[in-house]
Amino acid sequence: HEAGRTTGYSFVNCKKALETCGGDLKQAExxxxxxxxxxxxxxxxxxxxxxxxxxxxxLLQEGNxxxxxxxxxxxxxxxxxxxxxxxxxxxxLGTMAHCQNLTDRLSTYSKGFLNSSELSELAAGPDRExxxxxxxxxxxxKLGENMILKRAAWVKVPSGFYVGS
Numbered sequence: 001h002e003a004g005r006t007t008g009y010s011f012v013n014c015k016k017a018l019e020t021c022g023g024d025l026k027q028a029e030x031x032x033x034x035x036x037x038x039x040x041x042x043x044x045x046x047x048x049x050x051x052x053x054x055x056x057x058x059l060l061q062e063g064n065x066x067x068x069x070x071x072x073x074x075x076x077x078x079x080x081x082x083x084x085x086x087x088x089x090x091x092x093l094g095t096m097a098h099c100q101n102l103t104d105r106l107s108t109y110s111k112g113f114l115n116s117s118e119l120s121e122l123a124a125g126p127d128r129e130x131x132x133x134x135x136x137x138x139x140x141x142k143l144g145e146n147m148i149l150k151r152a153a154w155v156k157v158p159s160g161f162y163v164g165s
Contacts, residue, residue, distance in 0.1 A: 013032060013035070014028070014032065017029070017031045017032045017035075036138055036141055036142075037134065037137060037138060037141075039141045040137035040138045040139070040140055040141025040142070041137045041141075043137075043140050043141045043144065044136070044137045044140040044141070044146075047140060047144075047145065047146035048146065049146070050074055050145075050146040051074065051146075052072035052073055052074055052146055052147060052148045052150075053072070053074070054072065054073050054074060054075055054076045054078070054079045055070065055071050055072035055073050055079055055147075055148075055150070056070075056071055056079050056084070056085065056088045057069070057070050058070075058071065058088040058089060058091060058092040059092070059165050060089075060092040060093065060095075060096050061163060061164070061165040062096055062100075064156060064157045064158065064159060064161065064162075064163060065096060065099050065100060065154060065155070065156045065157075065163070066154065066155050066163045066164075066165050067092055067095045067096050067099060067152060067153070067154040068152065068153045068154070069088065069091045069092045069095055069119070069149075069151075069152040070150040070151050070152070071084075071087060071088045071091055071147065071148070071149055071150060072147060072148045072150050073143075073145050073146070073147045074145045074146055074147075075145065078143050078145045078147075081143060083139060083142055083143055084139065084143060084147075086139075087135060087136065087139040087147070090124060090125060090128065090132070090135050091119065091132055091135070091149055091152070093125040093126075094122045094123060094124050094125045094132045094135075095114065095119070095122060095152045095154060096125075096154075097122075097123065097125050097126065098114075098122050098123075099112070099154045099156060102156075107158065108158070109155060109156060109157040109158070109161065109163075110155075110156050111153065111154060111155045111156070112153070112154050113151065113152070113153050113154075114151060114152040114153075114154075115151055116148060116149055116150055116151060119132060119149045119150075119151065119152050120132055120133035120136065120149050121133070132149055133149070136148075136149055
């Protein structure tokens with residue numbers, strides 16, 4: 001049960017992973033992640049095109065930067081789910097990292113927008129591998145609903161200025 005607790009995957013899947021990888025925990029964890037990714041992608045392809053009228057706006061402010069992200073799903077039931085909320089948080093963190101990497105010398109404030117495909121291509125952030133669209137596929141795989149990374153907006157101010165949220 002240890003593996004299940006640390007990875008968040010079912011006991012049956014963890015057992016299968018350990019058998020497949022000859023008891024090597026690290027390898028088993030990587031294998032599980034790849035399987036989840038595959039299942040997520042195939043489920044995402046099946047659900048593609050279903051209407052996403054619900055969702056959440058994520059707001060994150062760090063120092064002189066604030067980001068807003070919109071992530072959509074099919075039902076408000078899913079928008080209240082912790083895994084969906086974690087996805088929104090991940091998208092906000094990925095967007096924040098992107099903004100902090102932009103090397104623009106600011107005399108006044110700057111703002112920017114990312115459309116759905118630009119947002120999907122962003123790196124998932126410091127503690128996750130892959131891009132935000134990988135995180136999206138994993139969430140679709142777990143929650144079984146179509147979801148879309150709709151858009152993001154950000155505002156950056158020079159030091160000495162203040163941005164509130």
